[in-house]
Amino acid sequence: MILTRRGMLAAGAALIAVPAQAQGNYVIEPVAMGDGIWMVHGADEPIAPANGGAIANITIIATPAGTVLCDCGPSLAYARALRKVAEELTGKPVVRAYVTHLHPDHGMGIAAFDPRIVAALPGTIEALAREGRGYSDAMYRLLNDWMRGTELVLPGRTITAGREDFSGRALKLLALSGHSGADLALVDERSGLMIGGDLVFHNRAPSTPTADLPAWRVSLDRLSAEPHGGLIPGHGPYDPDGRAAIAQTRDWIDWLEETLTQAVRSGLDMVEAGELPIPDRFATMAAARYELQRSVSHLYPGLEARLLPRIDQPG
Amino acid sequence: MWEAHAKLLFGDAPVRFDPRVKVDFPMIAENQRSFPVAIDARAIPGVKRIVLMADLNPIPIAIDYRPSDSDAYLATRIKLDQRTPVRGAVQLASGEWLVSGGWIDAAGGGCSTPPVSRVKGDWAEHLGEIRGEAWPLSTGSSRLRLNFRHPMDTGLVDNIPTYHLEELTVRDANGREMAQMAIWASVAEDPAITLMPHAAADAALTIEGRDSNGRDYRAALTVARQSPMPQ
Numbered sequence: 001m002i003l004t005r006r007g008m009l010a011a012g013a014a015l016i017a018v019p020a021q022a023q024g025n026y027v028i029e030p031v032a033m034g035d036g037i038w039m040v041h042g043a044d045e046p047i048a049p050a051n052g053g054a055i056a057n058i059t060i061i062a063t064p065a066g067t068v069l070c071d072c073g074p075s076l077a078y079a080r081a082l083r084k085v086a087e088e089l090t091g092k093p094v095v096r097a098y099v100t101h102l103h104p105d106h107g108m109g110i111a112a113f114d115p116r117i118v119a120a121l122p123g124t125i126e127a128l129a130r131e132g133r134g135y136s137d138a139m140y141r142l143l144n145d146w147m148r149g150t151e152l153v154l155p156g157r158t159i160t161a162g163r164e165d166f167s168g169r170a171l172k173l174l175a176l177s178g179h180s181g182a183d184l185a186l187v188d189e190r191s192g193l194m195i196g197g198d199l200v201f202h203n204r205a206p207s208t209p210t211a212d213l214p215a216w217r218v219s220l221d222r223l224s225a226e227p228h229g230g231l232i233p234g235h236g237p238y239d240p241d242g243r244a245a246i247a248q249t250r251d252w253i254d255w256l257e258e259t260l261t262q263a264v265r266s267g268l269d270m271v272e273a274g275e276l277p278i279p280d281r282f283a284t285m286a287a288a289r290y291e292l293q294r295s296v297s298h299l300y301p302g303l304e305a306r307l308l309p310r311i312d313q314p315g
Numbered sequence: 316m317w318e319a320h321a322k323l324l325f326g327d328a329p330v331r332f333d334p335r336v337k338v339d340f341p342m343i344a345e346n347q348r349s350f351p352v353a354i355d356a357r358a359i360p361g362v363k364r365i366v367l368m369a370d371l372n373p374i375p376i377a378i379d380y381r382p383s384d385s386d387a388y389l390a391t392r393i394k395l396d397q398r399t400p401v402r403g404a405v406q407l408a409s410g411e412w413l414v415s416g417g418w419i420d421a422a423g424g425g426c427s428t429p430p431v432s433r434v435k436g437d438w439a440e441h442l443g444e445i446r447g448e449a450w451p452l453s454t455g456s457s458r459l460r461l462n463f464r465h466p467m468d469t470g471l472v473d474n475i476p477t478y479h480l481e482e483l484t485v486r487d488a489n490g491r492e493m494a495q496m497a498i499w500a501s502v503a504e505d506p507a508i509t510l511m512p513h514a515a516a517d518a519a520l521t522i523e524g525r526d527s528n529g530r531d532y533r534a535a536l537t538v539a540r541q542s543p544m545p546q
């Protein structure tokens with residue numbers, strides 16, 4: 001490659017514009033959402049080298065017993081940086097890390113913790129044991145050096161629906177499903193905030209690689225019925241009202257299913273279905289086209305098998 | 316690889332890159348075992364043959380299609396073994412080839428991981444199942460969708476020999492050929508194929524296929540009377 005002066009200037013300009021995560025160190029900036037509860041807002045983007053895979057939202061909660069984390073990011077390096085930031089913030093060591101579901105942007109970072117303090121639903125642990133290696137390979141392929149040293153570790157503590165009390169600050173645990181086979185949502189009783197995991201997306205299109213849409217709807221109903229204040233979604237900005245993000249997630253999955261069903265009935269192939277117009281009401285959603293095309297890949301074959309009639313004749 | 320493929324496929328025939336060959340696919344290869352691709356060359360008159368290929372696949376050609384009495388359109392799903400160019404090449408009556416395409420990044424192994432139905436073990440139970448439907452278009456053609464159940468073994472997995480659907484013909488009510496194609500194992504498991512034969516509403520179509528073990532596949536359908544609601 002020949003470097004020209006103009007090329008050097010352009011490269012310099014690009015360096016100034018790159019996101020914080022491109023420098024090789026994760027930048028973790030918790031924002032207080034209530035008394036002793038912070039959200040780290042992940043990039044509302046696909047997993048990519050520019051963001052180091054740090055796309056999921058993380059919640060940090062200060063309790064008398066120590067620091068509680070809900071999800072811990074994509075890699076060992078991320079979770080180490082997260083732990084340092086969280087412990088400085090609260091002045092107490094991490095005593096619990098919940099993994100809300102199996103997806104690697106939320107849970108690969110558990111490699112940084114003693115598995116005995118890492119808790120997940122039984123379905124999540126089983127799915128990680130089954131699928132974790134594949135997710136790990138995919139993350140290394142996409143993120144290279146960001147993943148250095150990250151091993152697949154299984155959560156050592158199985159939880160079920162109920163309540164966990166950290167010496168006076170308790171979290172309500174909701175065992176749900178739909179975004180994946182096992183989705184944990186939590187409510188912090190002191191602040192009233194709900195932590196939705198990936199059952200709830202906000203201004204960032206929901207992803208469906210392991211989705212069961214009817215179960216997802218049931219879970220969203222359950223979250224709506226559960227008393228709560230503001231809501232920290234799995235991806236996208238905080239929802240102060242606590243209702244908007246749930247409604248938006250439901251609106252998207254309903255639209256998605258109806259649109260893809262109609263696309264199969266109209267004879268469209270997958271390429272065309274992925275290029276269908278996205279309604280204006282979803283204009284605020286990041287990664288909408290990207291997730292629509294992923295969802296076509298996830299959902300279309302099943303819809304075709306259900307909707308296209310058999311036409312074969314005996315040989 | 317392009318030079319080697321081009322020599323085999325095109326020989327000494329003239330070849331031009333032409334953006335009117337629209338090769339369309341999603342921005343992300345979400346599933347490297349099944350990546351949707353559509354080739355639309357309807358803007359080019361006189362297309363005799365459409366070849367879909369991925370340069371860096373171990374089985375580079377996926378489909379070699381002769382739209383004898385059909386619009387120059389083909390959509391299907393292919394396997395991707397790594398990041399690769401995906402191309403559509405169309406041949407005119409003059410023998411000239413027009414080519415277009417683009418790069419797609421992909422996780423490896425689309426051709427070298429076992430088919431889902433081999434893992435589940437139920438492939439033989441569903442072999443021969445064909446689903447399909449045809450809808451009339453305003454142009455007088457119809458949109459024909461065909462989904463076959465077939466493991467489409469590449470021969471690159473677990474000592475399972477290559478076993479794939481290799482021939483497909485669409486005929487009208489009089490048995491006249493409307494569309495004919497050769498199919499390779501780089502087409503995704505359970506091949507899904509979309510064509511546009513020159514068949515209006517109520518036209519009867521028959522489908523004949525054969526796989527590499529000599530098993531025959533037959534299906535029949537009638538083009539619907541009503542086109543679907545536009546979206």
